Amino acid sequence: MIQITRNIALDESEIQIEFTRASGPGGQNVNKVATAARLRFDVRHSPSLPDDVRQRLIRLAGQRVTADGVLVIEARRFRTQERNRQDALDRLAALIRQAAAKPKRRRKTQPTLASRQRRLENKRRRGQIKRLRRSASEDEY
Numbered sequence: 001m002i003q004i005t006r007n008i009a010l011d012e013s014e015i016q017i018e019f020t021r022a023s024g025p026g027g028q029n030v031n032k033v034a035t036a037a038r039l040r041f042d043v044r045h046s047p048s049l050p051d052d053v054r055q056r057l058i059r060l061a062g063q064r065v066t067a068d069g070v071l072v073i074e075a076r077r078f079r080t081q082e083r084n085r086q087d088a089l090d091r092l093a094a095l096i097r098q099a100a101a102k103p104k105r106r107r108k109t110q111p112t113l114a115s116r117q118r119r120l121e122n123k124r125r126r127g128q129i130k131r132l133r134r135s136a137s138e139d140e141y
Contacts (some may be wrong), residue, residue, distance in 0.1 A: 036076035044069025057099035
């Protein structure tokens with residue numbers, strides 16, 4: 001079990017990780033060893049996720065979720081399989097934690113009297129500056 005939050009834990013059988021050859025640094029090693037990790041997690045059919053978290057996760061992940069509802073995370077930052085595997089799992093956990101946080105509802109507010117007065121005073125000052133910039137011939141008409 002991978003503990004994500006106090007209420008959410010993923011079973012390791014829900015996550016598939018495969019390794020492929022990665023581009024980038026590594027010299028001759030990069031051509032021989034499959035170090036890049038591709039993590040696949042079926043968000044849509046996961047029994048570990050509550051419905052509200054599932055919907056927020058799909059929205060947050062965006063392009064990383066396939067049409068089938070499978071989240072794909074590619075990790076190729078490191079030179080070893082184990083570090084890339086851990087990086088992919090950490091990124092998945094961070095994404096689920098972000099989706100688990102309920103967004104605050106926005107409360108409508110009104111500008112205070114003082115802020116309205118400041119705004120109007122700034123507008124008056126600005127208009128005064130623009131009036132002073134006019135040439136004398138424009139004022140005659």
